[in-house]
Amino acid sequence: MNLLSLAFGNIYRRPARAGLTVSAISLGIAAVVALTGIAWGFEASWQKANDARGTDLIVTRIASENAMPSPFRAERVQEALKGYPHVRQVVGLLSEMLSVGENSPPVFVFGWASGSYLWDHLKLVAGRWSGADTEPVVVIGSLAAELLHKRVDDTLEIEGQQFRVAGIFESPAVIENGAVVMSLTLAQQILDKPGKVNILNVKLDESAAEADLAAFKARVHDTLPGFVAITSGELVGKNTVVRISKAMSHATILIAGLVGALVVFNTMLMSINERTREIGILLTVGWQRRTIMKLVFSESVILTLAGGLIGIVVGIAITGILEHLEVMRGKIDAVFSPAFLVGVVGLCVLLGIAGGLFPALKAARLRPAQALWHE
Amino acid sequence: MRRVGALLLLMVLTVALGAPAACGDELAPAAIAEAMRQARYSDGFAVRMNITLVAPTGQRSLPIKLSIVGQMDAAGGRLVIRGIAPERIRNRFIAAERIGAGPIRAVAYRESAAAGCAQADPLMPVFDSNLVVWDLFAPWWSWPEPRMVGTARVAEDDCVNLRLRTDSTASPIREVVSCVDANRHLPLRTQLFDGRHTLVRTVVVDETMRQESGRIAARKFSITGADQAVSEIEVYSGDEDYHVPAGTFAALDTAAAVWNHANHAIP
Amino acid sequence: MNTESFPDAIVRARALALHFDDGETQALDGVDIAIRAGEFVAVVGPSGCGKSSLLNIIGTLEAPTTGEVFFRAQPYGGIRDPSLFRRQHIGFIFQSFNLIPTLNALDNVVVATIGVPGAGSDQVARARELLEKLGLRDRMAHFPNKMSGGERQRVAIARALINTPDLILADEPTGSLDSANSAAVLTLLTDIQKERGLTLIMATHDPSVSARADRIIHMRDGKIALPQDPAP
Known part of the structure; x- marks a missing residue:
């Protein structure tokens, strides 16, 4: 057993709550992935059309x-x-x-x-x-x-x-x-x-x-x-639709980020409150405060990473379905660059850290003698 | 002649003012009406639209496509409506003009004016829709003594209601109440009443767009008739800087000779 | 008592006081003690006399309101990281076992080693060894709710020993056990204490438990009630 397996175990002990949290995050991330992929794809597609023609x-x-x-x-x-x-x-x-x-x-x-x-x-x-x-x-x-x-x-x-x-x-x-x-x-x-x-x-x-x-x-x-x-890139950059779709994707990233962090914050805070006595035990047996924080961060990042990875898959799937809808065919050519997907994973890690920060601090600041008597 | 983004706005009801936005509360009703009238001036415009007819029962027809090209200035205006699709209206034309504050006159023809024109009633619906040639000239903006009759809210936008009346018994429409968005200079809702103060038509702007010139114009609007049938109109193409080809208004030139000797027009 | 009488004391406390509620409640009131290395000391007294508070302060789980504690002459005030200090020097055993319900016996022992630099398979092997020695060879994969009180306390003892402490603080370790289990646990604990030369401070109100101690400290109302028995 190590810190990570302990963190997984702590998440798994409340499957319904963890599932809901992961679902909420994955929905937000799916929206981010789909909208951003479509926005970038829209831009790339216009640019590709111009570039393919060989226009300077x-x-x-x-x-x-x-x-x-x-x-x-x-x-x-x-x-x-x-x-x-x-x-x-x-x-x-x-x-x-x-x-x-x-x-x-x-x-x-x-x-x-x-x-x-x-x-x-x-x-x-x-x-x-x-x-x-x-x-x-x-x-x-x-x-x-x-x-x-x-x-x-x-x-x-x-x-x-x-x-x-x-x-x-x-x-x-x-x-x-x-x-x-x-x-x-x-x-x-x-x-x-x-x-x-x-x-x-x-x-x-x-x-x-x-x-x-x-x-x-x-x-x-x-x-x-x-x-x-x-240039074609500059033309596409001036495009109102591209600007709007990019602004929408940015807004979605912001909103999904805030909601994701809040969901993780709430989940981790509930979890910490329920586990006050356990944290007291860990502090008593010699866990350093930074190890407690690592545990909480591990749990929150696992939640957001799981949500993020599922969200990426769902987002790409949604876009794929949209691309094949009769009314949307030929209008969407979503682009999911590896750098963007790595960025989404990075965003998930940040969400986990941001959402877990206060709960982690709260857990690390517990006084073991009091925490041990917490019911 | 001052050029404005009158194109899509020619549609009477979707006029955007060419002048910089001014607060409606600070403008006199006559000034607003004059600004609305001037905003329609254009050396040439072209617009294409889809019109879907929705019966009072909710049944929707397949859309019809038509184009309108025209010119407007202080001395009057001319325009030509051409049916594009479906087949039954294809290349059916309606041409209309108004000289100064005179009557609005219209002729109809097929394929080309040279093949022969027939006098047309400018109050007749265009291709069975609620679009009416007479409305396209928006003659009410020239009517005397417009009055402000409060404010309203149409589709989340505030607007000021202008009431315009004419004493001319020859006019089919005797009163118009137009709710104008003073900031964007859009007539968001226009109600047309006859001499017995019966509501004949209501035009409501449903969706707007920013034109190349930066002005706001209606992209979608609907016209509801007295029978509650609705024409949903979507502008899908436009040119606010249209070079009107020579001969476009040939039918009107031909008819002018007749009109000069007879009083067939409806004011 | 004169705390200077034990020059080889592993723990020394001077004028310890612990107040709650702005001084209205005095859990400890001027306690002086000295515990020699390798000693088994029983702290006895009625409930609420301050036994647990004394152990908490010695275990750095709580800071005294006034007074000083020394560990091998090092003042507690100079300890930068109490958690690290506990891990290196102190093992805790509680009446209510304080095991983590979602971990099995083995993991409940290993969990105390997480965060130790270089901890890994060695610690697992060591935890297995300890549990085997405590008679739990077949119970390592069991969770606390599937174990008897005696078994749970033995898991807690293994956890207290896993980081090779110098000092074991046991707060009523037999308080939740029947007499047979109580005797067995006590025997185990004292055997290990002797075998390893550990210092054991045990809070108890059970005379049969305190009777096995090298020395007894009596407490009443937050104070040392009787002179300590001389060290053997």
Whole structure:
């Protein structure tokens, strides 16, 4: 027997209470894991979509806070950007979340300039790419094909117009996998936004260095009032939805942390009160006060760690279920980085220490002579 | 012409003021009404929306999609409503205009104005919904002597009630009570009454959003008719800086010649 | 008594007083004692006379209101860590056994070694050895509620011995036992005390127990009541 086994034994002697405590903590941690994973995944997914396209910089309106910035007239800006050093391509992108068909969930509809590099990262798995710029066809991501129950040569109704599915593709980004892609010209036409794009994707040549990127940004700032050149990461960082979801996950961490610490505090305090005489015995037989504190901390950390580990599993499971729900498919691509999960485990240890601190101090301060007579 | 985030707000009822927020208590009712009217000015806007009809029995219809594009300024306004989906309303158009404080006039046509237009009643529901062309122009903001009639709370938000009346017997709506969120400049609830003081329609903002310009606009709102049928409206796309293509209002130009010689309009 | 009369005293107390309730209750009132190393001293007297209080103070479970206690001439006031002091020098045995109900006999002994640097399998082996010696070879896995009073007290004795103390403080160790068990436990205790040369201070009101002591200290109303018997 050692301190740890004694701590386990003390927890096990009240299985119902320990179970409730662990359940409460695991629910909180599950919420933290799920929300944070979704928030980070949302951010990562957008960034992945931008990065996968090979875009070096994005030029858009300064005030853009939405997942996709509001559309603007591209022509003047596009022409100006083409004259910047190292610029290989400046490609417009228009996007809208639309319901496609009467009973289908809304999906992203992207309009990409025909023949641009934006298409290069997609892998065609069925059918063909669209031909002429104005050919009324679309290609759809594999997830979108599944969600919309569409195959090659089926038709899709988008904003009252019929489009034939020319091909089905796969993309490294789940957002694109769940999307419908058409030529920019078609997208501008059906959305009644002629000449407009949400963002301009800029691809630079290989010789462009970090300093060139910085110079590009500065030049946009100086010469194109109202516009900004940013990386995909910066664009995603400005995204209101990403900000809100991150704020929510932070708030959840705070609330779950407070509740978790309080639950552990309550449990350990009850346990210490019940075990006053035992602690008196341990002090009498020579346990040092710091050993008593270690015992209490061990118990509280075991509770929070158990709750945390269960919470991580439950959180990941909940996210997995959400990802597979019909209405959520293609919208969630949760990310659980090892560093984050280690952080959650660290949070659990902190919760255990925070929740066990007062009970541990109380136990360690007991006077053995009085504690021995405690009933 | 001052450009405002009138787009989604064109929807009468979901207007956001372009001017910086001011405390409603400090503004005279006439000033608020004038600010609401000016907030609708726009060189061009486009908005698309889903409308779900909910019958008094609770039965919900499949949503209809439509788009509205238009222009508004002190001299009047023009707009075109186009049915997008389902098939039965696809490419059915309603165009309407108001010149100055004059009557609101509307025409309807299919596919293109060149194929022929028919005079339309601006009070008729748009594609069987509770959306009414006449309301889209919000003529009540020009009515004289608006009065403040207390405060209310709509969906957790405080607002001040403005009562606007017209003596014009030609007007189908004689009184409007609009509860305006003075801080966000949103008409959170608008009630329209006829000459016998019967409530004809109520428009309530259910959900708002921040636009690119930073202004708050309605994203979801509902219109309840006298028969208690409700139209739930969700704006899913908008452009507050829309370049109106030439020919968009061709039907109105054609009809203008007729209107100039006859009095078909409803004020 | 003259506490200086035992120059080889392991424990010496001078003018000990212990007051409760702002001085209204005097558990001890000017107690002077000296206990020699290897001695078995019985502290006798009626209930409430201060026997347990005296043992508590000697065992560092309680601090006196006034007075001084010395352990091998070291003043208690200079002890930085009373817990460590107890572990190194003192074993306790109580009337009510004070075993931990959720631990079996073996663990109740081993638990006293937790926190000792280097404690581990050696301590378990030592606990087994002690329990075997105390006749509990087959009872090591039993929990206190499945053991007789005599067995429990033997577990408590093993626990008191596990850290090889110099001094055993026994507070009415036979008070909860029948006469047969009482005699057996007492014999065990005194045998071990003699065998190991331990100092044993035992509070008791049982004359048959005190009769086996080397010396008896009588207490009454928190004071030493009679001159101590001379040391043998």
